[in-house]
Amino acid sequence: MKTSNQPSIRPDVLGAFYITRAMIKTLALAIICLLIFGRCAQEVVPTGGKKDSIPPNLVESNPLNKTLNFKGRKIELFFDEYVVVDNINQKLIITPEADNPYSYKQNGMSVLLTFKNEFKDSTTFTLNFGDAIKDFAEKNPAKNLKLVFSTSNTLDSARIYGSLKDIKTNKPIFDALVGLYNVTDTLNIAKQKPYYFSRTDTSGVFSIENIQSREYKLIAIDDKNRNMLYNAKDERMGFISKPIKAGSDSASYNLTMFLSDNTLLKIQRTIPRVNNYSVVFSKPIEKVNVTFMNKDTLPYLLENGGALKFFNVQPHPDSTLVKLSVTDSLGTVTDFDQKIAFQAPRGKERQKDPFTISTMPESNKPVTNTFTYKLILNKPVQFIDDQKITLITDSLTHEPLNAFKYEWNTNHNILSISAKSFAKDTVKWDLPKGSIISVEGDTLAKMLLRHPILKEEDYGQIKGAVINADTSMRFIVELVDEQYKIFESLYSSPYTFRHIPQGKYFLRIIVDKNRNKRWDTGELDKDLQPEPIYYMPDKILLKANFELNDVNITIPK
Structure with missing residues (x-):
């Protein structure tokens, strides 16, 4: 009998051995498949799920809304998610105006306001946060976030609401300040802030709530710099003439806003030059009457509604005294005494401003066969040749200016012409060089001002x-x-x-x-x-x- 030196293996152990080898093969095959197919698989960025569009909700506040007899200096708001604070110093509206500085601290799901002083006694306060508090992830603002409390044992309940429009355009005005002012004989909204106030929404709608039941003056201002004071030079305003009575029931008011620059008219500066002398006013003016205090006179005109320019023509004294009677846009007349003194010439020849012209209607604009025409010069005119200036009809007929009715304005720089033609296609004004001469002795280059004839269809x-x-x-x-x-x-x-x-x-x-x-x-x-x-x-x-x-x-x- 042959013998072997190999150890004998029990059948059950041998079966376990074969199972283990099969498992290894299977595992190896799985790894190979993953390597092969993993390389071929397209990489896809995992989606983050549905976008969060739900704004944060106020779950608690300290003090609670409509708390009575509040005496604290701290106000804390708690939300159902993490929040951030956005420009709260501009967006938080506290009424009545508290004049009470505060700091804020953002702490995860809460916002803490700490005021410098306690709130005024026997008063109902409203804190309207607007969109100053938003969720952390998507910046959704908390909606209708408002807190009301009273420092007495009652809440004021009167309400004033309404709308605001621009009187010139009839369009609603957004983010204007609508204020309730204490009724006094010395009310000055350029220096006094409103006691209660609100700002208009995109539809021009405002609402002032939880106010004391008494009389107020209702005034709206643009408040562009958000200082709650009226700047008459560039801000619109509107008001209700009689004091309004805020009672237990809500009351509605519709206001229109307008520009009304009631600032005192002043001479802002003077600009002396060799050829002219300008008096610049602090705001636009409608008209000006000039009275020369001695025998000397100077040509002048009003530029852009805000500056009065005198022209240096010889001979004249070193200085000329004038009395100015100036009417502003509100119809207010203000008188000034002014000395006109030109700069001394430095060179041999005086450098003159260019002599220019514009027209109404503008060049190339269509006109009818019977039309009113204006030549507008930037200097007063000393001489015009109404025989050389002609109206050319369809390049055939030439009619001199003196064939039409025309007249100058007071300052002799605007010529109004009542003209008539039988043109079918175009009319042209022919202005030869030398046909118009200014008070400074300069002239225009030759010009041809063309206008098509208007077609009714x-x-x-x-x-x-x-x-x-x-x-x-x-x-x-x-x-x-x-x-x-x-x-x-x-x-x-x-x-x-x-x-x-x-x-x-x-x-x-x-x-x-x-x-x-x-x-x-x-x-x-x-x-x-x-x-x-x-x-x-x-x-x-x-x-x-x-x-x-x-x-x-x-x-x-």
Whole structure:
């Protein structure tokens, strides 16, 4: 019998051995598959799930909303998620105006406000946070986040609400300050802040809540720099003439805002030059009367509504005394005594400003065969040759300026012409060199001002009437484009707007109370409201060669 030196293996052990080898093979095969197919698999960025659009919710506050007899200096808000604070010093509105500085601390899911002083006694305070507190992840602002508490044993419950629009455009005004002021004889909103206030939303709507039941003056201002004070030079304002009574019931008020620069008119600076001397005023002016205090006179004109320029013409004394009677946009007249003294010439020849011209209508704008035309010069005119200046009709007929009626303005720099032609295609004004000479002795280069003849089929027409107008009422009917630029103003009813370019327009009516054929603004100090402006509710769409009839506008009774 043959013998072997190999150890014997039990059958059960041998089976276990084979199972283990099979497992190893399977595992190796799985690894190979993962390596092969893993390389071929496309890499995909894992999605982060649905975007969080839920704003943080206030779950608790200290003090609680509508707490009575609050005497603390700390206010803490607790939310259901992590939050961040965004520009809270600008967005948190505390009414009434507390004049109580505070600091804030953001701590995960809570915000703590610490005030320097305790709140005024026997007063209901409202803290409106706007969108100053947002969630950490998506910056969703907490909605309608407001806290009300009282330092007495009762809550004030009166409410004032309403809307705010611009009187010129009829559009709602966003983020304007609407304030309730204490009624006093010395109220000055340029120096006094409102006692209660709110800001308008995107629809121009405001609401002031939890206020004391008494009388207030209701005033709205732009408050562009957010200092809660009125800057008359560049901020609009609006007001209710009589004091309003805040009671237990809510009351609604609609205000219109307007510019009303009631600042004192001053001479801001003077600009002496060799050729001219400018007096610059602190705000726009409507007109100025100049009285020369000696026998000497100087030509002058008003530039851009804010500067009065005198021209240096020889001979004249070293200085000229004048009395200025200046009317501003509010109709206020202010008198000034002014000395005009030009700079001494330094070179052999004086350097003159260029002599320029503009026209109304502008060059290349269409005109009808009967039209009014204006030549506008930047210097007073000393001489015009009304025989050499001609109107050329279709390049055939030449008519001299003296064949038409024309007149100068007071300062002799605007020439108004009533012209008529029989042109079919174009008219041209021919201005030869030397035909217009300024007071400084310079002239324009030769010019040809061309205008096509207006074709009726390219334009539309609007006809209508003013409804509910009293026989004694005077009004101005205006058609304005989408940028509120005035197309034309009419002063009677029925009215017809002719030769209107295709486009979209608004129709509005101004109640001309003082019958001066212009809109006049209001003044808070005189308790004077601006002249009312009423808009037709719907925008007008006008197509070329179309006529719209019975486009009527109603004056509310």
